[in-house]
Amino acid sequence: MSKALRNWKNTVVARMQGEKADEGAGFVEYAGLLVLIASIVTLVMGLGLDGIISGAISEAVATITGG
Numbered sequence: 001m002s003k004a005l006r007n008w009k010n011t012v013v014a015r016m017q018g019e020k021a022d023e024g025a026g027f028v029e030y031a032g033l034l035v036l037i038a039s040i041v042t043l044v045m046g047l048g049l050d051g052i053i054s055g056a057i058s059e060a061v062a063t064i065t066g067g
Contacts, residue, residue, distance in 0.1 A: 044050055 044053070
């Protein structure tokens with residue numbers, strides 16, 4: 001095993017088992033993500049991009065499937 005790979009493996013294992021083990025996302029991170037997604041959806045709907053996006057997706061699917 002190469003030195004870089006061994007070093008990476010040891011770092012990952014230390015992070016998973018050590019005092020600073022990742023405990024997952026907290027409430028604030030999930031709330032921030034929810035606000036971000038809601039603002040993107042509101043922006044897309046407000047600018048009327050939903051029709052343009054769905055049309056582009058339909059065209060791409062039709063091109064791929066040949067129909």
